[in-house]
Amino acid sequence: MPPAIFGHRPGKRTSHKLVVDELGQAVVSGEFAVGDTLPGDAELAARFNVSRTVLREAMKTLAAKGLVVARARIGTRVLPHANWNLFDSDVLSWRFNAGVDEKFLNQVSEVRLALEPYAASLAARRATDADIARMMRLAVAMGDGGHSAQTLAKADLEFHLRLLEASLNPFMRTVGSLIEAALVGVFRLTSPTADEAEIDRVAMAHIRIVEEIGRRNEDGAREAMEHVIRVGQERLIQNLRAQEIAR
Missing domain, CATH: 1.20.120.530 (GntR ligand-binding domain-like)
Incomplete structure (x- = not known):
């Protein structure tokens, strides 16, 4: 069973890595479906107890992996599976974790x-x-x-x-x-x-x-x-x- 969407996994991780792992796993496992808009910066920053700077960098990382795209005045939206970079080791690992x-x-x-x-x-x-x-x-x-x-x-x-x-x-x-x-x-x-x-x-x-x-x-x-x-x-x-x- 995949870990809880905003749960902490064992092992030491930077704040950036924690946000990337948790949100990436949530997207790949379907917690956030294709086309969904992720919660706003203020909500996510509060949930992860990180700065907006860390959160923005994490979103850039997820965007580089093809999982999400940010749009002004719209928010960050989950992209279709065809955009996901399955050659990325994180994305592939999240896929296996999801089943x-x-x-x-x-x-x-x-x-x-x-x-x-x-x-x-x-x-x-x-x-x-x-x-x-x-x-x-x-x-x-x-x-x-x-x-x-x-x-x-x-x-x-x-x-x-x-x-x-x-x-x-x-x-x-x-x-x-x-x-x-x-x-x-x-x-x-x-x-x-x-x-x-x-x-x-x-x-x-x-x-x-x-x-x-x-x-x-x-x-x-x-x-x-x-x-x-x-x-x-x-x-x-x-x-x-x-x-x-x-x-």
Whole structure:
């Protein structure tokens, strides 16, 4: 369940970040629907106990993310979903917090399939020996039998981000913020424990990616990455359906 619209979440945040997080989550979760006008500056400043300067800066941040637009004498209005920047890690995280369905997860998977396999092929062409060695260490470490689902997820995420870097295309690493937010959101939906068979499967699938990169086999690296994403997506959908049945 998403946090209360104006509730405080745990952890230290600046006043600006607090306002951005709470209002952003409220918009994405539908607390403020498309076309709605947000409360006025005086009301929001009082609710958050922040200055109008902080509030205005927060609104600028939300506007830059495509969530709202400010109009003189009208107020700040929530924009249609098509304007939202889903490549923004905050927006994507708020979307996962609000709850996702199979359609949305498939859309995320489609974007990953469009990006990561090609990044793997670029890594096969460009990665240095040091890059390959580092990715192999990360892939092998994923096979540690002591992993929980959470630590396995963290290791998985680290691997994918390092691979994007190894493509030596700075745009790929920038898009990594999407991959990072997507994976973090996806991992929240996985089962709370990871069995040894699953840990071994995940590790071997990622080791295969590195092996193909090490062979400088661009097609092989692309196919190995596609396999990892597709199998992970199938498991995720199964987990989502199981959670829905259990409710």
